[in-house]
Amino acid sequence: MSTATLPTYPDLFTLDPSVLEQIQDACIKQSHLSPSDKLLDVIQSNLITLSAHGLTKLDIYYNHRNMYLKFNMTDNFDAYSEEEGVDLHVKSLIESCPSRAGWSCHGNSTNEIILNGQHLRITCLVWGGAERCPIECHFDEKYHGYERGDRDWFVTNLTTKAQIWIPDLLPAQIGMFGFSQSKDLPYHLDLEKYIDIMGIKGPIEVLPTVREARWRSNGSVTYTPEYIAKNYSTVKEETHDNYQLMLTTRKEVEEETEESSGETTTTATPETSKLDPKIYLFVKFTNASWLTANLDAYQNIFDGQLHILSYHNEVNTYYQFDKGSQLRLAEGDQSDKIRSKTKGRCVII
Numbered sequence: 001m002s003t004a005t006l007p008t009y010p011d012l013f014t015l016d017p018s019v020l021e022q023i024q025d026a027c028i029k030q031s032h033l034s035p036s037d038k039l040l041d042v043i044q045s046n047l048i049t050l051s052a053h054g055l056t057k058l059d060i061y062y063n064h065r066n067m068y069l070k071f072n073m074t075d076n077f078d079a080y081s082e083e084e085g086v087d088l089h090v091k092s093l094i095e096s097c098p099s100r101a102g103w104s105c106h107g108n109s110t111n112e113i114i115l116n117g118q119h120l121r122i123t124c125l126v127w128g129g130a131e132r133c134p135i136e137c138h139f140d141e142k143y144h145g146y147e148r149g150d151r152d153w154f155v156t157n158l159t160t161k162a163q164i165w166i167p168d169l170l171p172a173q174i175g176m177f178g179f180s181q182s183k184d185l186p187y188h189l190d191l192e193k194y195i196d197i198m199g200i201k202g203p204i205e206v207l208p209t210v211r212e213a214r215w216r217s218n219g220s221v222t223y224t225p226e227y228i229a230k231n232y233s234t235v236k237e238e239t240h241d242n243y244q245l246m247l248t249t250r251k252e253v254e255e256e257t258e259e260s261s262g263e264t265t266t267t268a269t270p271e272t273s274k275l276d277p278k279i280y281l282f283v284k285f286t287n288a289s290w291l292t293a294n295l296d297a298y299q300n301i302f303d304g305q306l307h308i309l310s311y312h313n314e315v316n317t318y319y320q321f322d323k324g325s326q327l328r329l330a331e332g333d334q335s336d337k338i339r340s341k342t343k344g345r346c347v348i349i
Contacts, residue, residue, distance in 0.1 A: 002068035002168075003147045004206070006061060006175050009139045013040060019138075026134035027179075034182040043178040049191045050178075054202050060194070061175025062204040063116070064166070067153070069207050069329055070113040071122055090123045090154035093163050097152070098186045104128030112158070116199035123154045131169045131187075135177050148172040157197045164190075164197050208330040213304035215281055215321035220311035223318040228282055235279075236302075242287040242294075246318070247302060249278045281306075282318040291315060 012020060020039065027033035033042065050057060089110075106126040113120055130145025149169035156163045170189040173179045181188045194200075232248035239245075281302065285291045291313065299306045304323060312319050 002065045004065070004209075006058070006172060007136075007140065009136065009176055012043065012135070012177060023135055023138050026138060030132075030134045031185060032134060032179075032181045032187070034184055037182045039179070042180070042182060046174065046178045046180050046191055053195055053200065055195070055200065056203070057178040058175050059200070059204045060191070061171045062206050063198055063200055064171035064175075066204065066207050067113070067115055067120075067122070067155075067198075069209065070115055071111050071124065089121050089156045090163065093154050093165055094123075094125075097165055116201070118197070118199035119158045120198075121156045121158055124151055125154075126151045131167065133169060133173050133176070135173070135179060155197060157199075160197070162193075162197045164193055166194070209327050210330050211325040211327055214324050214326045215301060215304045215306040216324040217307065217309055217312070218320040218322060221320070222314060223282060223320060225318070228318060232280060232282075242285065242290040243299075244284045244286060245301060246282040246284075248280050248282060250280060279323045281321040281323070283312075283321065284318045285312065285315045288315045 012023070015023075024033065024039040027039060028035050033039055047057065050059070104127065106128055108123060108125045110121065110123045113122065127150050130148075130150035132143070132145055132149060136144065149167075149172070151168045153166040153168065154163070155166060166189065167187045170180060170187065173181070174189070174191075180191060183190075228246065228248065232246075232250055234246055234248050236247040237245065283301070283306070291308070294308055295310055295313065297308055299308065305326075306321060
């Protein structure tokens with residue numbers, strides 16, 4: 001996927017030769033660098049190419065970030081494909097890629113966007129695993145696979161009909177180190193081709209985004225008032241025409257916080273963050289006909305948008321939500337594109 005920023009690592013050109021040799025050997029071992037290539041030579045060649053276009057290595061990543069944002073929250077086009085299998089515009093391109101036999105595909109989706117004035121049709125395949133950067137691994141042991149490297153992007157410029165395959169890790173490798181992998185290796189990203197298809201004419205600015213408060217559903221499980229009273233403390237209650245609300249804190253969290261240092265650690269995806277790990281909302285729908293009419297709709301509840309999903313279809317029982325936030329483009333379509341892109345459809349390549 002894509003994160004708003006990339007970490008900063010040491011300049012490879014300033015490293016001790018013995019350290020550089022370790023990194024270069026790791027790149028060769030992971031098939032990111034051909035044994036006949038020198039790591040710094042590959043990077044220097046890329047920097048020359050970028051400079052000729054008035055670009056820096058980060059411009060490639062910023063463009064990739066913008067593509068990701070538009071793909072999931074597009075403003076002009078929404079050509080999400082309901083077809084089974086893979087979208088036809090990239091079928092031959094996908095078939096020419098290295099085999100992913102044994103990889104778990106979490107689904108694929110197709111959309112059209114306008115980026116840098118180019119009309120692009122894009123298919124994205126999301127995988128259960130991710131390719132890691134051996135250079136980054138030398139400096140940081142943290143697993144960054146789900147921030148970069150867990151998907152493939154197949155792009156057709158609908159004006160020029162030119163196509164390109166973008167392994168998700170490559171724009172990040174270029175952005176961090178100027179490294180696009182060796183030309184004779186299957187995952188190499190051709191910078192000249194990328195710049196041309198994407199219509200990049202100069203430095204890239206990341207598209208502005210905003211975060212909206214959201215109540216995130218914790219699934220289709222329902223809760224009884226007795227269970228809630230036993231495990232949660234009620235902060236606020238409201239009764240409306242079609243639903244009842246209970247804003248709560250979890251009793252175990254309160255006790256744990258008193259006994260600990262007061263710090264609570266949570267895990268969140270880069271694009272959806274949890275605002276308060278101790279706050280939970282319980283909603284009981286009381287009007288069956290209203291609920292049926294409002295499935296897949298949004299309600300503004302306690303200063304946050306709550307999405308009523310298809311499995312919230314029972315009345316007079318409580319569903320649980322926690323407080324989070326959703327990233328969206330500052331301008332453009334307000335609908336929830338990320339949800340529509342996660343429909344699981346697998347393809348074997």
